[in-house]
Amino acid sequence: MEVAEQNTESKILEAARQVFTQKGFAAARMQEIADVAGINKGLLHYYFRNKNKLFKAVFDEAFERFALKVNDIFAADIPLFEKIEAFVDQYMDIMLENPSLPAFVINELNQKGDEFVKGIMNRKHRPNPLLLIGQIQMEVEAGRIRPVNPLHLVLNMLSMCAFPFIARPMFQGLVQVDDATYLKLMENRKREVTDFILNAIRVKQ
Amino acid sequence: MEVAEQNTESKILEAARQVFTQKGFAAARMQEIADVAGINKGLLHYYFRNKNKLFKAVFDEAFERFALKVNDIFAADIPLFEKIEAFVDQYMDIMLENPSLPAFVINELNQKGDEFVKGIMNRKHRPNPLLLIGQIQMEVEAGRIRPVNPLHLVLNMLSMCAFPFIARPMFQGLVQVDDATYLKLMENRKREVTDFILNAIRVKQ
DNA sequence: GTCTATAGGTAGATAGAC
DNA sequence: GTCTATCTACCTATAGAC
Numbered sequence: 001m002e003v004a005e006q007n008t009e010s011k012i013l014e015a016a017r018q019v020f021t022q023k024g025f026a027a028a029r030m031q032e033i034a035d036v037a038g039i040n041k042g043l044l045h046y047y048f049r050n051k052n053k054l055f056k057a058v059f060d061e062a063f064e065r066f067a068l069k070v071n072d073i074f075a076a077d078i079p080l081f082e083k084i085e086a087f088v089d090q091y092m093d094i095m096l097e098n099p100s101l102p103a104f105v106i107n108e109l110n111q112k113g114d115e116f117v118k119g120i121m122n123r124k125h126r127p128n129p130l131l132l133i134g135q136i137q138m139e140v141e142a143g144r145i146r147p148v149n150p151l152h153l154v155l156n157m158l159s160m161c162a163f164p165f166i167a168r169p170m171f172q173g174l175v176q177v178d179d180a181t182y183l184k185l186m187e188n189r190k191r192e193v194t195d196f197i198l199n200a201i202r203v204k205q
Numbered sequence: 206m207e208v209a210e211q212n213t214e215s216k217i218l219e220a221a222r223q224v225f226t227q228k229g230f231a232a233a234r235m236q237e238i239a240d241v242a243g244i245n246k247g248l249l250h251y252y253f254r255n256k257n258k259l260f261k262a263v264f265d266e267a268f269e270r271f272a273l274k275v276n277d278i279f280a281a282d283i284p285l286f287e288k289i290e291a292f293v294d295q296y297m298d299i300m301l302e303n304p305s306l307p308a309f310v311i312n313e314l315n316q317k318g319d320e321f322v323k324g325i326m327n328r329k330h331r332p333n334p335l336l337l338i339g340q341i342q343m344e345v346e347a348g349r350i351r352p353v354n355p356l357h358l359v360l361n362m363l364s365m366c367a368f369p370f371i372a373r374p375m376f377q378g379l380v381q382v383d384d385a386t387y388l389k390l391m392e393n394r395k396r397e398v399t400d401f402i403l404n405a406i407r408v409k410q
Numbered sequence: 411g412t413c414t415a416t417a418g419g420t421a422g423a424t425a426g427a428c
Numbered sequence: 429g430t431c432t433a434t435c436t437a438c439c440t441a442t443a444g445a446c
Contacts, residue, residue, distance in 0.1 A: 022316070023231075023316060024229065024231060024312070024316050025232075026228075026229060026231035026232035027230075027231035027316060100315075103311070103312070103315045105375075106308070106371060106372050106375065107229075107308070107312045107315070109372075109374040109375050109378070110305075110308045110312070110371075110373075110374055111227070111228060111229050111232060117374050117375075117378050118378070120378065121378035121379065126378075126379070127379055128379075129379065129380075146404065148397070148400075148401065149393070149397050151380065151390070152393075152394055152397040152398070152401075153401075155365075155368075155369055155376070155394075156365050156398070156401060158368065158372075159364040159365045159367075159368035159369065160360075160361050160364045160365065162364075162368060162372070163360075163363065163364035163367060163368045163371075164360055164364065166311060166315075166368075166371065167311050167314075167363075167367070168315075169314040169315055169322050170310075170311065170314050170322075171360070173314070173322050173323070173325065173326035174326065174331070174332055174333075174334065175334075175356065185356070188354070188357075189357055189360075192353070192354050192357040193357070193361070195353075196353065196357070196358075196361060196405045197405070199351065199404065199405045199406075200401045200402070200404045200405035201404075204409065
């Protein structure tokens, strides 16, 4: 449960990430973060003044890391079909590497007020799907794919990749599978979702 | 903000539903629930003993209402293509009627421990996708649709319907749309998602 | 059944020794 | 920088009058 050898600030951040992502802001306890970090509670305040600032540090870092990776894929200069495959692959890899992160981000954006969301969304590094939407639009106009609404297509891609991770407890509760089976299912899912999307937009012969 | 004329227990439940779904269990305050209900804090404990029991009452009711509707669609005795259309339509209607509910359920299942999830999932009324999965399996074997993995297909359907509501703040933050526009988008989305799915599974001529 | 007042516990934050 | 001790505020829950 404890955190590896590193400087105190890093230990705190990693512990805070663990506790905040698992419990959410409101249920997270400074005492537990200190315990996980293996340090004293007072030190949290020495480094990060208060709970809100510590949370903001964790959330911003997580959100930005996420945004950068996603934008890399959105902006890549490759054909649409390849980009969709790459997107599904890499997006689900991010999820597999940080299983509790997407639910955490979504949830805090839901519960914190509008000002919080505004603050997050008005930063330079945020997911920007416009490039991908434009690319889809061009393919539609050229008649190379079915006439789909580009915004909904992007939303479909995001949904199918992210939802199974966000709703993991519900999913694992409904179809009774252990963690190993679940992870295997998600690995298979990459191929399944990619095929699903490509068949959905491909023009009929 | 206050709650209409009804008996005290109903007023409490409706107020609790509002506050819990918006703030989540940990951040919800008994005082605020009492205020919204327009009654005194002590009455909450008179009717529901403690915060946990009040929460359980709200959560169970929401989850069960949701499960019953979903199962109705899963179990309907109609052809697959019609069922998919009906599912998308009705499932998204549930979301439109209770916008903050799906995120609430998902989130509490994430944050509360495994015992809580077990407790929820071992009840008679819970979503049961097995009938739909079986129906898909039969269509695949008969060669009437593409050979898709039935479990992933169901997951795709759920994902595309639910995710835009769960991630609504993020979505509205990224593509800057007001609430009215968002709702219109979700209405259009029914048709778009249905077509998307049907094209994805239809056998090529 | 409904209210007021308050007990009891806990969590965030600070003060101050080392 | 790191610790211990403590302050203060708040929140759940209870007691008791009406």
